[in-house]
Amino acid sequence: MMHASRRGFLGTAGLGAATGLIGATSNAQAQVAPSRRDIAIAASEPFYGIHQAGISTPMQDALYFAAFDLNTATRAEVVGLLQAWTKAAARLTAGLPAEPGVQETDSPPLDSGEAAGLNPSRLTLTFGFGPDLFSLDGHDRYDIAAKRPAALVDLPRFAGDELVAGQCGGALCVQACANDPQVAFHAVRQLARISYGTASLRWVQSGFSTANKTQGTPRNLMGFKDGTMNPAGEALAPVVWAGAEGPAWMSGGSYMVARRIRIALEHWDRMKLAFQEQTFGRHKASGAPLGGKAEFDAPDFQATDTDGNSVIPDTSHVRLAAPVNNDGATILRRSYSYNDGANFVAERWPPWRQAMEYDSGLFFQAYQKDPRTGFIKIFDRMSKIDALNQFTTHVGSAIFACPPGIRPGQYIGQELFEVA
């Protein structure tokens, strides 16, 4: 990791009179030895590398996600946008303003400024290419339709899908994660501004996580630990990174499936603890699988009670999600909870609640080398019989091919556009 501050904002902005306060603050802070947490907050994640950051990177506190439509029919403009985004992303993740140069007072700001004085906050920016980039309404706009990977499938309609068009799809996406929500939003805002005229926002999503906090495995808003079975260490690479089985331009990349899952929290909160635990197949407080003692105990899917019923119920979430019950299918989950206000809901089953309910739940993101043998394989059955479905509704959906990382001087997706 490298260290940087956004004091560069002042220098490059050419506002000499402005350097007093923030400079003084930074000097004062330099007198105090940084703690582990200060370092974690101040540190920046490397932008360049074999893989894009933000996939196997340990989760940050905050997410701001944006999907874009492309408004141009010109291949060169798409390439120009990816070049400009790459340059800006390298700067932003290092804690620098989006665009270099000397700020003139009679020009719009080179950077909107709300991250000035903030640390890089471990910002990562992860770019993805959606089906609409390769062809839109049958049009091969950019002469790349033949390069669409087979793994970038159109997601099937799953049981229970209640998708809202305005929260689905997109030609491009940017996933911004940082330990400060203002830093994450700031980054997407700069990229969207740079895209003006070429691309436009299609949908956005903000989220939060406790992965960095004192909680251990973070808890989702249903109060259960989420991510216990995630692949880690040496098990991660074979699950996540595309290889020689697909096009060379995606080798070292990954496929992202994003699902906006609204959760009926008010209803869930009125369910008995035993019912909640049967639904998940885990104990709520410890995260241990039913029949186990500790969070990371291997679930015993064969165990039965004295009546012959499965200790971990047949429709429980943990049973249906486990690789061992999916022919080994595994995904890397990197999900954030979301909280987008409240709106009116009329429940049509007990307790017959008709009231304002939280528009809240999980912005689920899964990374894998092939969604056909990853998310789709696992979720097809889950969408039909997971007991959790009584409380969850999938209202948004998208799939993106996230190309591999790059070296300085390259741009994201360069091989897709420049190698025959």
Add this chain to the structure above:
Amino acid sequence: MMHASRRGFLGTAGLGAATGLIGATSNAQAQVAPSRRDIAIAASEPFYGIHQAGISTPMQDALYFAAFDLNTATRAEVVGLLQAWTKAAARLTAGLPAEPGVQETDSPPLDSGEAAGLNPSRLTLTFGFGPDLFSLDGHDRYDIAAKRPAALVDLPRFAGDELVAGQCGGALCVQACANDPQVAFHAVRQLARISYGTASLRWVQSGFSTANKTQGTPRNLMGFKDGTMNPAGEALAPVVWAGAEGPAWMSGGSYMVARRIRIALEHWDRMKLAFQEQTFGRHKASGAPLGGKAEFDAPDFQATDTDGNSVIPDTSHVRLAAPVNNDGATILRRSYSYNDGANFVAERWPPWRQAMEYDSGLFFQAYQKDPRTGFIKIFDRMSKIDALNQFTTHVGSAIFACPPGIRPGQYIGQELFEVA
């Protein structure tokens, strides 16, 4: 400040097998001496006191705000709700689960659980009473209409108001602020659950701030420092706390005005830096008033340029907001930025943008001893001529009387209901 962890969740939940992992984590952390920041994150704010916490308390990272309607005609049920909320709030702000007791597996959880293992995160819960508590549609439901303070006025319609009914008003409110958004939401969620049958959510708002970060005075999403002129130290009390001029039950309390202000960020970002600075009356990078050098320099409202124009323009935000230009009127601002997605906007003036735009801006909160001589006095003129209005739209509005703090054994608002 006191220190606590949520390990109590495990103890009171009676789930002995569950204590392994979180306990181990906490012990491991105890081996490392806490830094200033660790302390700030772990610390809890006192719930009891002369004033409610969350008003003069230094701002936290995250806000979750909820306004409630009351669904009961029975005074005793309102009192019962305030008693239950008070008990739960004392526990939640100390990092304990919402309700005490031994968790039975065949009962709903005493606490939804997503804050288990998290620090108290400086959670504050601040309660307010809206006009609808005192009378609704002319009905004195709870026999307290005569006790409504004169200062709890119905806010007038201001120039430019585009208020959405579903984001206004309420009989009761809870402002939850914490250094973790999951802790803030968790707290309101428990209180809403406890209110089931008596009260229901009317509207909610989440927000974020960089007040705790390395930025100094936090910057709003327009990129400018926000709060430089806030009263501090000895100047705060005379501005904020109600005294003998009103009803005794509000002595030591404060009046909150909340305004949801959507900001046209995309449009703002295309304005020249000099124009932005003229609009605010301050330099963007330093926060110094125009004509000054440093953020806390006193603005010189008399200064003119060689053409005789005010250096700090007549319609600039800083001029119109300054106490010296408002017969001394002063408010304590405690505002959070918000980010609620994006939706379609058709701009009707240059640059004629028609696109998805951020539903984003400022959840403005002002505390004062009397809104008639505070927010209303200041904003009445500002709403007509502030240059900033070109980019801001007030879409939500509410006013609440926040009663004084309490001692253990009392409940919030007790004097309103029990003293003749």
